[in-house]
Amino acid sequence: MATTEKLMAVTGNQAVAMAMKQIDPDVVAAYPITPQTDVVQSYSQYVADGEVQTEFVTVESEHSAMSACIGSAAAGARTMTATSSAGFALMWEVVYVAASMRLPIVMTTVNRALSGPINIHCDHSDSMGGRDSGWIQIYNEDAQEAYDATVMSFPIAEHPDVSLPLMNMYDGFIISGAIGPLRPLSDAAVKDFIGEKPAVLNLLDSEHPVTFGPFDGLHGWYFEHKIAQNRAMEAALPVIQETYDRFAEVTGRQYQHLMCYDMEDADVAIVVIGSAAGTARTVMAKLKAEGLKVGLVKIRTFRPFPTAEIARVLSGVKAVAVLDRADSFGAMGGPLYLEILAALYHEGVHTKTVNCIYGLGGRDLYPQNIEDVFRMLADAAGGADLPQSRVYLNMKGE
Amino acid sequence: MATKLSPKEYVKREERLTGGHRLCAGCGAGVVMRQVLMGAKDNPVVISNATGCLEVSTTIYPYTAWKDSYIHSAFENTAATISGVEAAYNSLVRQGKVKSDKPYRFLSVAGDGGSYDIGLQALSGALERGHDVVLLCYDNGAYMNTGFQRSASTPLGAWTTTSPDGKVVPGKQQQRKNLTAIAAAHGVPYVAQASPHNFRDLIAKAETAFETPGPAFLNVLSPCPRGWRSADPDGMKLAKMMVQSCFWPMYEVIDGNYKLSFDPKDRKIPIRDWMEQQGRFKHLFTPEFEYVIEEGQAHVDREWERLKQLASLPPIAE
Ligand SMILES: Cc1ncc(C[n+]2csc(CCOP(=O)(O)OP(=O)(O)O)c2C)c(N)n1
Ligand code: SF4
Ligand SMILES: [Mg+2]
Numbered sequence: 001m002a003t004t005e006k007l008m009a010v011t012g013n014q015a016v017a018m019a020m021k022q023i024d025p026d027v028v029a030a031y032p033i034t035p036q037t038d039v040v041q042s043y044s045q046y047v048a049d050g051e052v053q054t055e056f057v058t059v060e061s062e063h064s065a066m067s068a069c070i071g072s073a074a075a076g077a078r079t080m081t082a083t084s085s086a087g088f089a090l091m092w093e094v095v096y097v098a099a100s101m102r103l104p105i106v107m108t109t110v111n112r113a114l115s116g117p118i119n120i121h122c123d124h125s126d127s128m129g130g131r132d133s134g135w136i137q138i139y140n141e142d143a144q145e146a147y148d149a150t151v152m153s154f155p156i157a158e159h160p161d162v163s164l165p166l167m168n169m170y171d172g173f174i175i176s177g178a179i180g181p182l183r184p185l186s187d188a189a190v191k192d193f194i195g196e197k198p199a200v201l202n203l204l205d206s207e208h209p210v211t212f213g214p215f216d217g218l219h220g221w222y223f224e225h226k227i228a229q230n231r232a233m234e235a236a237l238p239v240i241q242e243t244y245d246r247f248a249e250v251t252g253r254q255y256q257h258l259m260c261y262d263m264e265d266a267d268v269a270i271v272v273i274g275s276a277a278g279t280a281r282t283v284m285a286k287l288k289a290e291g292l293k294v295g296l297v298k299i300r301t302f303r304p305f306p307t308a309e310i311a312r313v314l315s316g317v318k319a320v321a322v323l324d325r326a327d328s329f330g331a332m333g334g335p336l337y338l339e340i341l342a343a344l345y346h347e348g349v350h351t352k353t354v355n356c357i358y359g360l361g362g363r364d365l366y367p368q369n370i371e372d373v374f375r376m377l378a379d380a381a382g383g384a385d386l387p388q389s390r391v392y393l394n395m396k397g398e
Numbered sequence: 399m400a401t402k403l404s405p406k407e408y409v410k411r412e413e414r415l416t417g418g419h420r421l422c423a424g425c426g427a428g429v430v431m432r433q434v435l436m437g438a439k440d441n442p443v444v445i446s447n448a449t450g451c452l453e454v455s456t457t458i459y460p461y462t463a464w465k466d467s468y469i470h471s472a473f474e475n476t477a478a479t480i481s482g483v484e485a486a487y488n489s490l491v492r493q494g495k496v497k498s499d500k501p502y503r504f505l506s507v508a509g510d511g512g513s514y515d516i517g518l519q520a521l522s523g524a525l526e527r528g529h530d531v532v533l534l535c536y537d538n539g540a541y542m543n544t545g546f547q548r549s550a551s552t553p554l555g556a557w558t559t560t561s562p563d564g565k566v567v568p569g570k571q572q573q574r575k576n577l578t579a580i581a582a583a584h585g586v587p588y589v590a591q592a593s594p595h596n597f598r599d600l601i602a603k604a605e606t607a608f609e610t611p612g613p614a615f616l617n618v619l620s621p622c623p624r625g626w627r628s629a630d631p632d633g634m635k636l637a638k639m640m641v642q643s644c645f646w647p648m649y650e651v652i653d654g655n656y657k658l659s660f661d662p663k664d665r666k667i668p669i670r671d672w673m674e675q676q677g678r679f680k681h682l683f684t685p686e687f688e689y690v691i692e693e694g695q696a697h698v699d700r701e702w703e704r705l706k707q708l709a710s711l712p713p714i715a716e
Contacts, residue, residue: 026486027482029481055485055489057527059478059523059527060519060526061520061523064478065478067472067479067481067482068481070469071479071480071481071482071486072483072485072486073482074483075482075486076496077489077490079482203444204467204487205467206442209466209468210467210468211467211469212468212469212470213469214459214460214470220458221459221460
């Protein structure tokens with residue numbers, strides 16, 4: 001039996017809908033929003049055609065989507081949802097509840113800018129705002145990665161050492177709507193990879209009634225509860241890697257928390273999340289031909305954050321640019337930059353750094369923008385100073 | 399409606415909310431809960447509960463007063479949460495992953511705040527989608543848990559901490575929202591209003607709600623001595639008077655057909671009779687604010703006439 005199917009050309013959303021169909025979760029509760037919509041539409045069609053066993057709850061809002069997911073997962077059902085932007089923001093309150101109940105819900109968050117002004121295009125402000133919610137966060141570069149991450153999600157989230165919800169991200173429109181190559185697994189290979197859901201305490205075991213979500217007052221255990229959540233996050237880091245490795249055995253596609261490109265001999269490096277990595281690699285080919293020693297680090301696992309690993313990877317370079325597709329207003333830089341600065345300081349790595357903000361509200365990131373960043377880094381490696389404040393890429397009027 | 403049994407029969411049913419919870423003395427919420435759960439007979443129940451007095455008083459970690467499985471997630475989403483539980487049950491049973499000799503019952507419980515106001519959207523969504531669930535509102539007429547703030551259910555003129563009476567304002571300035579009518583407008587198979595002072599009626603309605611396939615909505619009056627500023631032992635007496643005044647009519651809407659469960663006929667009492675006994679209306683018994691009682695009375699009379707008209711219509715044929 002072949003574990004993989006023929007190469008096909010699909011959009012990111014189609015790839016993820018297909019993975020969801022192969023997983024065939026017990027329950028999906030979701031609400032449509034651009035650019036996630038065709039995930040929900042495709043799934044509705046699978047249900048209409050009897051291709052899945054899933055009970056699809058067509059909720060009246062994203063707050064109810066996540067609430068229904070909480071009820072469903074607490075009842076012991078494999079549960080999935082998908083959203084973007086405002087939908088994610090509307091879920092906010094209960095996103096935290098899902099994590100604190102340790103429910104292994106899997107959500108696709110197709111990245112889109114938060115309002116206002118209202119904007120339907122890609123940036124990472126939606127999911128970046130959820131980075132402290134207690135969900136595992138995996139960012140994907142393209143349709144194949146998004147598909148693969150979806151298949152890998154339940155084994156990570158349901159792992160007994162972890163038991164946390166997990167969200168997968170990919171860039172709205174750029175990946176969700178653009179057609180790219182996909183080599184899916186066979187249905188049987190997916191089923192085999194994810195296995196059966198491990199039995200846990202749930203609402204539908206009348207022999208063992210349970211109270212979920214009790215009131216934890218002033219003299220309760222809220223604090224310890226939060227510590228336990230963080231321990232589960234720490235435990236997730238090796239579990240994610242093990243799952244990546246097991247996936248490689250099946251597919252030959254090896255993932256890492258950090259995907260490094262030409263970092264062995266790099267003098268300077270860019271760190272990036274999502275589809276911009278592809279643009280960066282194109283530019284690197286050109287610059288390497290010129291003899292510049294440029295490298296790239298793409299972050300896949302953002303929560304838990306691979307702190308030691310990022311510091312180790314960047315310890316050999318003379319200058320680093322961190323590209324953020326979201327900003328943290330009033331802070332020293334965007335969310336990824338803050339994370340990386342903290343990691344470098346923590347691990348005692350002293351290298352020159354700069355934060356570049358790009359792509360807000362779907363603003364294009366051209367190869368030239370990345371080339372400019374690499375050249376700025378090369379100058380810094382040669383002794384020049386890097387800007388202390390944010391560098392905005394492809395800003396109008398400059 | 400399910401047959402009303404004698405109290406002797408009902409006491410044989412299991413108590414599913416244990417004592418030792420921290421609801422105030424005289425609180426109606428626990429009484430309502432025990433009676434409603436009796437309506438589930440011996441079927442397993444999963445309860446989803448909104449944030450509010452009932453929730454905080456019955457689940458103080460590491461204790462729980464619930465003998466059945468229970469989930470609290472947030473204030474405004476209990477109807478959505480129970481939708482997810484019911485969907486999971488249907489999926490898992492269909493796939494043979496969950497087996498149960500007796501069918502599960504699914505109960506969502508919220509106060510008036512969690513039903514009339516912040517939870518209205520989730521409530522409406524669950525009713526519209528047709529889940530086989532019972533959505534219960536225990537209506538004490540304000541946000542009691544957070545210290546007696548007004549809700550859309552607070553009666554006209556009532557003092558609450560966000561509708562205080564003052565030198566110029568006579569308490570809450572709006573009439574109540576009619577949530578039972580809103581629920582009925584969804585065209586669901588069973589909607590009922592009840593009061594715990596008439597426990598046989600309430601249990602029978604709960605039983606009907608549980609046994610009716612599809613969504614059912616129950617709106618139940620729930621005395622709150624703290625928020626009503628009334629004496630602890632008076633809750634059931636006051637509830638009875640509120641029903642007798644037709645402020646809180648007991649009725650059912652079965653497949654769109656209205657049916658009165660109680661008609662006081664010529665023994666209908668004025669609302670002021672029970673208002674007098676609740677400190678939240680004290681300021682209305684003054685020359686300058688007395689007119690508010692008249693407005694409240696006129697509203698109750700009008701609503702009652704309309705309800706009687708609806709109940710007198712010939713039943714809609716199947
Ligand atoms: C989103 C949100 N807003 C506000 C609150 C604060 N809050 C908790 S319970 C409550 C009032 C509950 O009122 P009701 O539903 O009538 O129940 P009761 O306490 O009266 O039984 C409020 C305002 C909250 N927990 N969550
Ligand atoms: S404040 Fe009212 S509703 Fe809340 S527990 Fe006390 S009596 Fe019951
Ligand atoms: Mg209330």
